[in-house]
Amino acid sequence: MARMGIFDSAISLFRLLDPERAHHLAVWALARGLGPRFDGPDDPLLASEQWGLRFPNPVGLAAGFDKDAEAFRGALQLGFGFVETGTVTPRPQPGNPKPRLFRLTEDRAVINRYGFNSAGVEVSAERLRHRGAGIVGANIGKNKESEDAEADYIVGATQLAPLSDYLVINVSSPNTPGLRALQDRAQLSALITATRQAATEACGGESKPLLVKIAPDLTDEDKQEIAATVNETDTDGLIISNTTITRPAGLMSGDKDEAGGLSGVPLFPLTRTLVGEMYQLTRGKVPIIGAGGIAGGDDAYAMIRVGASLVQVYSALVFHGPGLIPRIKSELAARLRADGFAKLEDAVGADHR
Numbered sequence: 001m002a003r004m005g006i007f008d009s010a011i012s013l014f015r016l017l018d019p020e021r022a023h024h025l026a027v028w029a030l031a032r033g034l035g036p037r038f039d040g041p042d043d044p045l046l047a048s049e050q051w052g053l054r055f056p057n058p059v060g061l062a063a064g065f066d067k068d069a070e071a072f073r074g075a076l077q078l079g080f081g082f083v084e085t086g087t088v089t090p091r092p093q094p095g096n097p098k099p100r101l102f103r104l105t106e107d108r109a110v111i112n113r114y115g116f117n118s119a120g121v122e123v124s125a126e127r128l129r130h131r132g133a134g135i136v137g138a139n140i141g142k143n144k145e146s147e148d149a150e151a152d153y154i155v156g157a158t159q160l161a162p163l164s165d166y167l168v169i170n171v172s173s174p175n176t177p178g179l180r181a182l183q184d185r186a187q188l189s190a191l192i193t194a195t196r197q198a199a200t201e202a203c204g205g206e207s208k209p210l211l212v213k214i215a216p217d218l219t220d221e222d223k224q225e226i227a228a229t230v231n232e233t234d235t236d237g238l239i240i241s242n243t244t245i246t247r248p249a250g251l252m253s254g255d256k257d258e259a260g261g262l263s264g265v266p267l268f269p270l271t272r273t274l275v276g277e278m279y280q281l282t283r284g285k286v287p288i289i290g291a292g293g294i295a296g297g298d299d300a301y302a303m304i305r306v307g308a309s310l311v312q313v314y315s316a317l318v319f320h321g322p323g324l325i326p327r328i329k330s331e332l333a334a335r336l337r338a339d340g341f342a343k344l345e346d347a348v349g350a351d352h353r
């Protein structure tokens with residue numbers, strides 16, 4: 001607990017720092033085990049099984065915090081039920097020029113245009129090789145200059161599928177030119193098939209859970225085509241969603257018009273609606289991980305009720321610090337109990353019944 005006090009003070013200090021420096025400092029500290037520990041046993045009500053993996057609780061760390069798989073152990077110790085590393089690109093690349101990360105404090109939001117700064121897949125692979133307990137997913141992408149997207153995802157899958165619990169095809173970051181076009185039906189279908197084949201070969205024939213992470217900025221036709229592709233290709237799950245290139249009305253912060261993807265509280269309504277739509281379009285057949293503006297147990301509960309089996313958090317950590325994680329879990333368990341759910345899974349998609 002003393003450590004918690006120190007860490008909370010540290011969070012206040014972090015806010016005085018340039019946002020990217022604060023991000024690096026947080027990763028540095030977690031990589032050295034300097035974070036607080038909230039990884040005691042979870043309320044059994046929060047446990048669930050997906051893809052044969054037992055999740056002790058449904059609250060995960062979203063991709064983009066631990067891009068190069070440095071801090072996942074420290075992040076698991078904060079009490080996350082799972083951590084997603086990446087997005088990692090095959091070859092190292094620097095990402096966009098700085099500044100490229102902005103805190104929208106009044107809006108409890110973040111804009112980033114990192115552009116896949118990555119140490120490259122081999123660095124992540126080396127770190128994940130000795131990873132220990134806890135569920136760790138690997139989120140893979142393509143290099144900015146690469147002409148052959150499929151080949152890049154094949155490299156990521158080949159290297160990281162054997163070292164991670166699940167694999168995510170990220171086709172939804174707004175900061176790599178052309179990436180979101182890979183959500184188009186024909187391209188996505190080919191990409192999923194090729195990535196699946198590479199992952200299965202790399203795992204000696206064993207099938208690794210393969211998820212696709214989508215953008216919140218989709219037309220109705222896009223949504224239907226993605227749902228059809230998920231069914232056709234036996235995709236194991238969807239992550240909904242990445243950051244938005246839209247700027248919802250009412251943003252107040254000075255940096256609201258910076259280029260990049262917006263995340264945090266203003267994203268929540270978009271993501272929640274999209275989770276509900278995709279749950280219905282896919283008829284609840286594949287687990288959905290809901291991510292976008294979750295900042296408390298009520299948000300996580302709402303996301304689960306519209307169809308998410310698991311959730312992820314990133315931006316709210318910037319404003320609330322690591323104490324957020326145990327708080328979301330206890331609030332969520334209280335809400336489930338109050339509504340008479342004996343287990344988390346019973347609440348998934350409850351709003352549609």
Ligand SMILES: Cc1cc2nc3c(=O)[nH]c(=O)nc-3n(C[C@H](O)[C@H](O)[C@H](O)COP(=O)(O)O)c2cc1C
Pocket residue numbers: 062063064065067086087101110112114116139170173213241242243263264265267291292293294312313314315316
């Ligand atoms: C600084 C920052 C970097 C991110 N980088 C990635 C990334 O590399 N890959 C990815 O799939 N999503 C990335 N995301 C998106 C998050 O994983 C998440 O989908 C999104 O921020 C919505 O959740 P939130 O509102 O809780 O932050 C990033 C988000 C932020 C704020």
